[in-house]
Amino acid sequence: MTRILVAGGLGFIGSHLVDRLLQRSDLDECLVVDNLWTGSEENLAHVQDSRVRILVGDIEQAPIVGKFDEIYHLASPASPPWYMTQPLRTISANVIGAMRLLGLLAPGGQVAYTSTSEVYGDPLVSPQPESYRGSVDCTGPRAAYDESKRCVEAMLFEAHRVMGVRIKVVRLFNVFGPRTRADDGRAVSNFVTQALRGLPLTVYGDGSQSRSWGYIDDIVEGLARYFWRDGCDYPGPLNVGNDREISVLEVAKYIQKRFPERPIVHLPPAPQDPTNRRPDLTINRRMIPGWDCAVCYEEGVDRTIDWFRAELAKQPAPLLAPAPVLAPLDIVTPAALVPAAAEKPLAPVSAAIAGGAEAPSGAQLDL
Ligand code: UDP
Numbered sequence: 001m002t003r004i005l006v007a008g009g010l011g012f013i014g015s016h017l018v019d020r021l022l023q024r025s026d027l028d029e030c031l032v033v034d035n036l037w038t039g040s041e042e043n044l045a046h047v048q049d050s051r052v053r054i055l056v057g058d059i060e061q062a063p064i065v066g067k068f069d070e071i072y073h074l075a076s077p078a079s080p081p082w083y084m085t086q087p088l089r090t091i092s093a094n095v096i097g098a099m100r101l102l103g104l105l106a107p108g109g110q111v112a113y114t115s116t117s118e119v120y121g122d123p124l125v126s127p128q129p130e131s132y133r134g135s136v137d138c139t140g141p142r143a144a145y146d147e148s149k150r151c152v153e154a155m156l157f158e159a160h161r162v163m164g165v166r167i168k169v170v171r172l173f174n175v176f177g178p179r180t181r182a183d184d185g186r187a188v189s190n191f192v193t194q195a196l197r198g199l200p201l202t203v204y205g206d207g208s209q210s211r212s213w214g215y216i217d218d219i220v221e222g223l224a225r226y227f228w229r230d231g232c233d234y235p236g237p238l239n240v241g242n243d244r245e246i247s248v249l250e251v252a253k254y255i256q257k258r259f260p261e262r263p264i265v266h267l268p269p270a271p272q273d274p275t276n277r278r279p280d281l282t283i284n285r286r287m288i289p290g291w292d293c294a295v296c297y298e299e300g301v302d303r304t305i306d307w308f309r310a311e312l313a314k315q316p317a318p319l320l321a322p323a324p325v326l327a328p329l330d331i332v333t334p335a336a337l338v339p340a341a342a343e344k345p346l347a348p349v350s351a352a353i354a355g356g357a358e359a360p361s362g363a364q365l366d367l
Pocket of ligand 1: 078079080174185186187188190191202203204205209211248270273274
């Protein structure tokens with residue numbers, strides 16, 4: 001009897017993971033726990049499977065009975081405007097949620113956690129290997145998310161080291177695609193919904209900051225292989241993402257090509273917005289050989305546009321994302337628009353890890 005619990009299973013990534021889990025013939029029961037903060041019942045409305053039960057409530061205290069053989073912890077907002085609006089709740093969902101979930105694990109069971117490339121902060125090495133310890137401000141505006149993800153990593157690795165708990169920790173890089181909320185506020189979904197609603201595309205700062213955009217189907221395929229399908233027992237952390245790095249402005253311009261009448265407007269930069277992000281996939285290639293992001297971002301964006309077009313047609317009133325936290329206008333000078341870290345070449349990985357690279361000199365501009 002295999003019992004599985006998915007915390008955050010009505011969310012964007014969580015619901016795709018549940019779809020994959022339901023393809024397993026060895027699965028007897030799948031309990032989805034979600035408080036609908038950023039998730040939606042709509043995301044699993046298509047599921048007609050008697051093995052699934054949905055419990056709406058906070059993972060920290062929902063009335064959950066019994067122990068589980070596999071636990072997947074995805075109960076957290078991942079969009080900056082959402083987690084910045086409720087930072088303490090974000091910390092609680094991740095950290096107290098993980099503590100609770102550890103207590104629900106059956107002896108010999110496995111707990112898996114979707115951590116994030118945010119643990120690398122504003123990275124001073126590129127690409128980022130899992131051994132890179134990151135450049136994170138624990139009192140900054142992204143800290144509730146970054147540090148709670150780091151804390152749960154610490155919790156799980158200690159549970160593994162001290163108590164032998166079987167764990168799997170992945171670090172995800174900017175996942176996008178269908179089932180993102182229309183009011184999510186992250187770059188791809190924001191640009192697409194803005195374009196579909198006839199609004200300008202809002203680029204924060206000059207748009208030279210880059211990310212590695214992973215299409216949901218590819219990412220979930222990587223998760224399924226690592227978490228259960230390949231029989232891998234590596235605890236992680238494991239980078240899972242697309243290693244093609246693209247600037248935010250380039251993404252906006254690609255979407256603008258599909259909607260030529262929409263202008264791109266530049267708003268103040270988001271505070272402490274990381275300048276770059278790209279996964280080093282060396283360990284990933286060893287653990288899940290042959291896995292790759294097969295869907296390029298252009299194709300992924302096209303599919304996302306099609307999906308949002310159909311979704312928005314169903315919605316009577318447009319939902320707006322929480323207002324993004326942006327730098328005050330009076331510090332937006334041309335110099336502030338060019339992040340200081342981008343002016344100097346990134347240190348080679350080995351040098352930066354060995355030398356403990358320091359924060360970029362202009363970092364105070366972001367405060
Ligand atoms: N971004 C933007 N306009 C938007 C939303 C996001 O320019 O409407 C930028 C954001 O400042 C960041 C990048 O896009 O540099 C990715 O942001 P996202 O919120 O998708 O994820 P993050 O990597 O910051 O967690």
